[in-house]
Amino acid sequence: MKTARVLGLTAGALAVAHSLPALTSLGPVRPWVAPRLSGPGDPGHVALTFDDGPDPASTPKFLAELEKTGTKATFFLLGQMLIKAPELGRELVAAGHEVAVHGWAHRPLLIRSPRATRDDVRRARDLIASVTGEQPRWYRPPYGVLNAAALYAARENDLRTVLWTHWGQDWTARATADSVLRSVTRAPLAGGTVLLHDSDCTSAPLAWRSTLGALPRLLDLCAEQGLKVGPLREHGLVA
Template sequence: MPTESRKRGLTVTSATGAGVALVAAGVVAEFLPTVTAVSPVRRLCPTLAGRGDPGHVALTFDDGPHPVATPTVLRRLDELAVRATFFLLAEQVREHPRVAYETHERGHEIAVHGLRHDPPTRPWRAGADLAEAYRTIADVTGASPGWYRPPYGVLTTSRAAAARRLGLRPVLWTADGRDWVRDADGDTVARRVLSRVDGGGTILLHDSDVAAVPGSWRSALDALDAVVGHCRTQGRLVGPLRDHGLRN
């Protein structure tokens, strides 16, 4: 009898170990793609990072629409004669539908940032949440989004699969301005972007402070003249991802 008990114990232990290994493997499979959010790794995935035509620089904004920031950014872009890609959050679209609609009406490209700005803590909801975000953004703006950028740049396996089902192409960035931090201003944002951007690069800025320090979007706004001016001085066009020549 003691021998049988020990055998049962070994069986339980083995089963438990197999279960833990299975869970661990699932976690790795889900989150392994998130390493693409790290800058050095993004360089190994140029298409995902948004590297396109060397004569073009893609200008993108995340986290909108915002009732004050987005219209202000749109006016500045009009003054600069530049169009950009806006990655929208569906919950913000519901709160500010007119701003979202106007963004599309003014010739800018509409893309999907997600339902809300949350970390990937519920992978089983990824498909439903992204589908809801897509429908909301498309219905309100009248656009058919073709791009997806996950919050925080964290592209998990479940998010990637959900995007694929919706016909959304994931894209991250090659240069960001850290315009969301407390001590950011137009000069720091412009310097950071211009130290990283080159021909074919994709710039990440924000037209909202929904996931950042209140008012931080002003630093992105104040950097626009310098960023666009520098790119044009280098002989590069500045525009949305649709004109960026990304390879399939």
């Protein structure tokens, strides 16, 4: 009976330990759960990042909008999207943007085995490097949900894991340009890492339009505050 109880407690503890990383996906608690992983950087800089591309239906529109101000960003790419639009991955790099790893498939890591997680990260990293000619430096897991296997896979592939300090909550059908901007600016932007989406492959159909509508207003606001906007490579991330 005692042995069974100990085993039960151990199993429960392991389950909790496995589930706790899911807290990294929750905006209000992330800075306390994973302050360094959230991506705080130079207080005079804002890191602009996009997830879930590249998408031929939407990513070119974001590139055109960013080009108007000469703004560069970091694009966290999915292997399943890049393999269908390799020329768009090359276009990102040619335009001076940074490419990073979002994994091969957009699936929660908590339902995947450690081996599957390692394969997912490696495949995506290898494809991004071979297609774009740029070796990615950063990794962001789907939904921002981390576990030990993901952190190990990132280190094994010479990637630094970065989540976000600000998000636009731009993936829902209810999102608007106004709501995206309000969400991103709920906290001071200085030194923040902003998460937006340039694709609706895992979002409500056409949700990216709200993000695109908010983008020029966000860039204007940063300029008014004297903040430089750019990719993670220029963010001076806290070690």
